[in-house]
Amino acid sequence: MRNLISLADLTPAELDRIVRRAVFFGREGVDRRSLAGKQVGVYFRKSSTRTRTSFWSAATRLGADVITYGPNELQLSTGETVEDTSRVLGQYLDALVVRTNEDVEEIRRLGSSPDLAVVNALSLDEHPTQAIADLATLTERFGSLDGLHLLAVGEGNSSGAALALATALSPGLRLTLLCPSGYEVPKDKLDLADELAGGKAAVTQVTHPDEVEGPVDAVYTSRWQTMGVAKANPDWLKDFEGFQIDDAFLDRFGGPDAVFLHDLPAVRGQEVTDEVLDGPRSVAWRQAYHKMTAAMAVLEWCVVSPGN
Numbered sequence: 001m002r003n004l005i006s007l008a009d010l011t012p013a014e015l016d017r018i019v020r021r022a023v024f025f026g027r028e029g030v031d032r033r034s035l036a037g038k039q040v041g042v043y044f045r046k047s048s049t050r051t052r053t054s055f056w057s058a059a060t061r062l063g064a065d066v067i068t069y070g071p072n073e074l075q076l077s078t079g080e081t082v083e084d085t086s087r088v089l090g091q092y093l094d095a096l097v098v099r100t101n102e103d104v105e106e107i108r109r110l111g112s113s114p115d116l117a118v119v120n121a122l123s124l125d126e127h128p129t130q131a132i133a134d135l136a137t138l139t140e141r142f143g144s145l146d147g148l149h150l151l152a153v154g155e156g157n158s159s160g161a162a163l164a165l166a167t168a169l170s171p172g173l174r175l176t177l178l179c180p181s182g183y184e185v186p187k188d189k190l191d192l193a194d195e196l197a198g199g200k201a202a203v204t205q206v207t208h209p210d211e212v213e214g215p216v217d218a219v220y221t222s223r224w225q226t227m228g229v230a231k232a233n234p235d236w237l238k239d240f241e242g243f244q245i246d247d248a249f250l251d252r253f254g255g256p257d258a259v260f261l262h263d264l265p266a267v268r269g270q271e272v273t274d275e276v277l278d279g280p281r282s283v284a285w286r287q288a289y290h291k292m293t294a295a296m297a298v299l300e301w302c303v304v305s306p307g308n
């Protein structure tokens, strides 16, 4: 059993293997039995459309049985400790997939039982399985991550932080984060990315579009209002002027084969226009599909770890 709580816990080879496995599922089909007889819990304390359903579907397609818990269904909500919860659930389950409003360190406590593999399906500060789906989408599209330049635009949220760590672990991939001033990916995550890459992560953060050094192969955005993160400034939308991805933005930074990614859900007409999200350069819907192949790859890696 092993946890997948932060990408920072992985080696470059491990991340590469999980991403390749997700691409493999996308190519060869998603009905496998490698988790037959296993039990997977899915515990979501926040809203979810893609991640919860894709993990459930992934576990079922791999042959596991699934039990799901809403925000108030475990005794955690009546005061049982996280460690006691982990110790008990580890006797029934092989894996627990968790989405919470806490940070990575809180999920680590839930992963304290050696008998339970805990998967971070979004914490306040990192969204590792999203980044795995994102890298699988890019690998499938371009054949390799080597030499790609990804531009991630908008609020520097958990998806942006995960992309920074994933980039640090993916030699040849370059990431530019374009976040309005005051909404950047936190410095501790960028420092961690640097540390992972031996002091030279190919990650740059800028706060104005004029500072982006293109061209880029992919433009990524995320909903500007991150779940559970209230903005101090009631006029915050003004801070995001010039950050909407429309065709002109894609033309300005992207080369002819550039693609558009979005972790979804989208607020159409805000961070992205319909023409881009539904247009020929969008791989956002395939990216959503890869949430499931990534979930399969992660569950296998955590619970059974087959060689391919």
Ligand SMILES: NC(=O)NCCC[C@H](N)C(=O)O
Binding pocket: 050, 051, 122, 127, 130, 157, 158, 159, 222, 223, 225, 226, 227, 263, 264, 265
């Ligand atoms: N694909 C997803 O997992 N979407 C959920 C929202 C992610 C976004 N980064 C947020 O926290 O608001």
